[in-house]
Amino acid sequence: MKKKILISDIARDLGVSVTTVSFILNGKAKEKRISDGLTKRVLDYVKKVGYKPNELAKSLRTGKTKIIGLVIEDISNPFFANIARLIEAKAYSKGYRILYCSTDNQPEKTVELIELFRDRHVDGYIITPSEGVRDTIDSLLNSHLPLVLFDRYIPGLNANYVISDNVKGAYDATAHLAQRGYKRIALVTLYSSQTQMRDRMNGYMRAIDTYQLQPYVKKVNMEDDEQAAIQGMRAFLKDQQPDAIFFATNYLAITGLKALKQRDLLMPAVVSYDDHTLFKLFTPTITAVSQPIEAIADQLINTLLNQLDGHGKETKQVVLPSELIVRESSLGQTSTKEN
């Protein structure tokens, strides 16, 4: 168990000052007019003994950690997981590392995680805000900390965000069902006033208006155990007998499918906001509103990096289009996006 080697060891061994070594290590050799010979000598020695600076000390001194905190609703949801992956890759190439945590959409947990990241002095934040975290986000904003929200935003808060066009996505999904001739098109959504949920509801209602249909809305509480949610949905299905259902999230769709699994209910047409790898495997396959994951990740990381570089003082609020992926194996039709 060899002793950890310090920058002062390097300096001593080479007969120079710690400062000089530090300059060279931080690429300031030229700027600080250190001779090429010494620069090379130091670099070689550092490589030889395998010295690595103590990042904690470095961060304490500089105030920078080269870490981005990713506070996400649920990392096990494929939509979020995929975005996390893309962000991680892009950040990596810029020398930043990502640390992630799941909030389960619980305000207290979200606040705690943001505080944790703040305690650890992460350089920037990417957050899916749950309800009731306005003050915490506001405090980050007031401290001028680089920050981008996504998937939803906080009305009235002048923060950067990247979201998809939830209204249009939901409208398209509902309109698609209406055009197929379905008459009793239900929306299954959450008890939630978050913006993305609100907008999906609005999109659904707009389509209902356009096609002069009756709305059937079921709100579910997903924080309780899943069984209760399933029971609630089953009651709704028996009651209202929808011939088509638009689920406002992919996990609502999954829970809904479980509710439909028992064969006493007839299988309505199903559309989900957010896709899922397995949706294409179902019989019948499930149409989905697919968010432009790659573009979202791009915008997120670029907006954040801009702020980290000190540019981009003006807030950036981006709305990206979603795409309806139509899957109807029973009718022999396939989307071109299929693989």
Next chain:
Amino acid sequence: MKKKILISDIARDLGVSVTTVSFILNGKAKEKRISDGLTKRVLDYVKKVGYKPNELAKSLRTGKTKIIGLVIEDISNPFFANIARLIEAKAYSKGYRILYCSTDNQPEKTVELIELFRDRHVDGYIITPSEGVRDTIDSLLNSHLPLVLFDRYIPGLNANYVISDNVKGAYDATAHLAQRGYKRIALVTLYSSQTQMRDRMNGYMRAIDTYQLQPYVKKVNMEDDEQAAIQGMRAFLKDQQPDAIFFATNYLAITGLKALKQRDLLMPAVVSYDDHTLFKLFTPTITAVSQPIEAIADQLINTLLNQLDGHGKETKQVVLPSELIVRESSLGQTSTKEN
């Protein structure tokens, strides 16, 4: 944008020394015989001004970060995601925080992530080791850093680990199919010599021996694009015409289902190692070998916390039983574990 408040500010405002404040804040008031009156006065003032110590400085000084690094194959895989959740919850209650990262099973990335965590001085490691990281793990071991491997281990390395009984799980799955009368039972696995894969193969082979069947094994490379894997599987299916398939991981099963989706192939019976929320929704539903997630998380965190407390010098290597969850809706049978 208010200035960050320091421990020295507290001390000055209260007319006491920094040392005293530090003692009180770290719960050493009694031990250091600080009077109750002063203790209360300091605590109250700290709460009033909302002082929070700089964790970086603290860590630099103490060498402790109260952070556990979780290096996992793929956080978007439900099996890993669920374990991560449980670990996070248990660690949290002990004052530890979790930081996670996905390796995608790539050795270079795994090594880099472990180094990253090491640079950040995490207090302990929980790792699903990919191949080729023996040296890195060994180096952690040599530095006496608290460490537990899981899902697989590294043969010959005397490290703590927690795994499930892969041999028995695979045997049970294969035997189940044999008992149902299937004759051409295939194994679909990875090109991988990791222990869990090796053991699942061994379990399959033992069952093949027991029931005097012919083995049909397809190895797949999942690091390439999925299309190639699907094509490979389809070729195998057409060639060998298995009437039952045992997939060695849940994502192999998902890819396999995509390969089977086209209706030119007859649907064989399917069993997967590791369960998935959606498996029970398929028609026909999919039987799975389910690992005891809760027990695994318990053992992992307990083993690690033991080491962090300074106890537990002897290495702990735990093998937990897996359970076969039989799902056969077509036959009207259901497992009692079903919900």
Next chain:
DNA sequence: TAATCATGCTAATGCGTTTAAGCACTTTGG
């Protein structure tokens, strides 16, 4: 009465870096 002890606190040092300021000399420009 002096020696001892418990009490309640503080001064000083260290953790491993970065960085502003400087130093002793040499070169350059007008």
Next chain:
DNA sequence: CCAAAGTGCTTAAACGCATTAGCATGATTA
């Protein structure tokens, strides 16, 4: 020819906290 600028480094002060060793009191003991 002399001030200004350049050269190649180093000194020392942070960064924000924890901790060891110790110091001044007053109380207790012998």
